[in-house]
Amino acid sequence: MTALNISGLSKHFGTTKAVDSATLDIEAGQFVGVIGRSGAGKSTLLRLINRLIEPTEGSVSFDGVDITKLKGKALRQWRRDCAMIFQQFNLVDRLDVITNVLIGRVAEHGVLSSTAMRFSDEERTMAAKALDRLDMVPFALQRAGTLSGGQQQRVAIARALVQNPRIMLADEPIASLDPGNATRVMDALRTINEEDKLTVLVNLHTLDTAREYCGRIIAMRQGQVMFDGPAHELTDAVVRDIYGADGLDDFNEAVTSTSVGNRPRVAA
Amino acid sequence: MNVTEKEIAHYRAQVPHLYSEPLQVRLQRAAVWVGIVGLFIYCLIVFDFSPARIMTGVERFGRVLSFMFPPYIWTSWFEFAPILEGLLETLAIAFLGTVLGAVIAFPLSFLGAKNINRIPFLRHTTRRGYDVIRAFETLILALIFIRAFGLGPLPGILAMAVSEIGTFAKLFSEAIENTSEKPVDGVKASGGSRFQTVRFGVMPQVSPVIISILLYNFESNVRSGTILGIVGAGGIGFLLSDRISAYKWDEAWSIIFLIIIMVYIIDWLSAKIRKKIIGEFGDTK
Structure with missing residues (x-):
């Protein structure tokens, strides 16, 4: 069953085509990795799906609803349905962890209850459960800014979970984490994908992570989708093409690898 | 994500302050608010902010404002310099x-x-x-x-x-x-x-x-x-x-x-x- 339909989606910044007529169908429950070099349009693609930015052309629809046309309340509800986690975690440093997680519930609240930052006991328990899944309950009352990067990213995932999302977007979630934390975060995403049957779309810098976790890989170059298929079809020739590594003799995935205990793959 | 009463009780027992802030914090906050509001009202009373005084003041202010019309225009350079x-x-x-x-x-x-x-x-x-x-x-x-x-x-x-x-x-x-x-x-x-x-x-x-x-x-x-x-x-x-x-x-x-x-x-x-x-x-x- 197709969940997310992207057709002819483009985003132009001046004369730059950040995303250039991308067309993709993503099925419910898939774990999809998006790869490509910096500036290839990966982040723009995710932001277009979440409607943090507006497309220049084309459309995105989810379960048959065209989300590029949504406005006001319907748009906010779409953003709730389509949870997003970021490279820099985007937590509110000065708020405690539990309140950061409860921000995932704001779409259900009006002006008054938000002003007082008032949440129900059910919502607090949802937040606690989400934190528990990520082993973060002991930090619940600490300020988010005092946590390490890996811990902050897990709080961000908990915030995404309490949104009760239908799809989860992750924009380079492990790019600023050490290998141990990167593994924990990716494992958490995998667990969510498998247990909650949630569609996950994740931008990645590291190819071996993409191969390890993603059933399907989409590669972008200069805003266009250059490759779309299962991980094993992503050959070195394709990788070279995507990253434009023609001039580099020893293009080696192991150089960018953040995995623990993975011996370097030898480029064939 | 559904939540049962049992789960609420479980997490409340585990981390009670998730659900309500410590009594001391709430008391302190209440005390600060009472202090600020109290001081504000006290100052209003001391400086006699009675509605009657405000009204007469506004009336006189209106008269001062009315002198604006017609506006004064300087006619000579000697006067305006x-x-x-x-x-x-x-x-x-x-x-x-x-x-x-x-x-x-x-x-x-x-x-x-x-x-x-x-x-x-x-x-x-x-x-x-x-x-x-x-x-x-x-x-x-x-x-x-x-x-x-x-x-x-x-x-x-x-x-x-x-x-x-x-x-x-x-x-x-x-x-x-x-x-x-x-x-x-x-x-x-x-x-x-x-x-x-x-x-x-x-x-x-x-x-x-x-x-x-x-x-x-x-x-x-x-x-x-x-x-x-x-x-x-x-x-x-x-x-x-x-x-x-x-x-x-x-x-x-x-x-x-x-x-x-x-x-x-x-x-x-x-x-x-x-x-x-x-x-x-x-x-x-």
Whole structure:
């Protein structure tokens, strides 16, 4: 069953085509990795799906609803349905962890209850459960800014979970984490994908992570989708093409690898 | 994600403060609110903020406002020249006062910044120095300087400069403290001296902030510069207070209008300059 339909989606910044007529169908429950070099349009693609930015052309629809046309309340509800986690975690440093997680519930609240930052006991328990899944309950009352990067990213995932999302977007979630934390975060995403049957779309810098976790890989170059298929079809020739590594003799995935205990793959 | 009563009870038992803040915190917060509201009401009573007094005041104010019409128009150059001169003098006082204050405050601000001056005793002494200067309101300084230097713009400029030293030094040193250590480490790791880390690492970060502060305070000084004239320290304020005390309300109102126009133009210009300069520097945060 197709969940997310992207057709002819483009985003132009001046004369730059950040995303250039991308067309993709993503099925419910898939774990999809998006790869490509910096500036290839990966982040723009995710932001277009979440409607943090507006497309220049084309459309995105989810379960048959065209989300590029949504406005006001319907748009906010779409953003709730389509949870997003970021490279820099985007937590509110000065708020405690539990309140950061409860921000995932704001779409259900009006002006008054938000002003007082008032949440129900059910919502607090949802937040606690989400934190528990990520082993973060002991930090619940600490300020988010005092946590390490890996811990902050897990709080961000908990915030995404309490949104009760239908799809989860992750924009380079492990790019600023050490290998141990990167593994924990990716494992958490995998667990969510498998247990909650949630569609996950994740931008990645590291190819071996993409191969390890993603059933399907989409590669972008200069805003266009250059490759779309299962991980094993992503050959070195394709990788070279995507990253434009023609001039580099020893293009080696192991150089960018953040995995623990993975011996370097030898480029064939 | 469904939640059962059992789960609520489980997490409430595990981390009770997830659900309600500690009693002590709630009591403290309530006490602070009661204190603020209580003090506010007490002050209202002490200063007799009765609705009746407010009403009579508003009535009289309406009469004063009505003198605005018809507005007074200066017909001859001979009559208007002193007004224009007063306006320009106010501008000049604000400009000189701001620049003079900034030039003196700039080096002092480094002495008060934690990331530059690492000797706590010297830093705290400098900071208390800023506080002492800022404790004097410009108007009080002007009254003192008039005694020393005589009437005219000179005591006004000095009063403004001195009070700005305190303000600028404090604001600049805070801007310096709020800079990121990263570029500084970059310069240091390249073999930069202490001065070079400041010049290449700190200064590019603070200069847009400093310019922004300078422009804002210049604006604010143009406004407060009009008051200085009232105590005899030069500028348009002298003419204004003279017209008010002579009950020439129509002319006074026209002067007030000119001041508003002048302040508005300065605001507008400095907003443009700020946008241009900060824009050029990009987002240095």
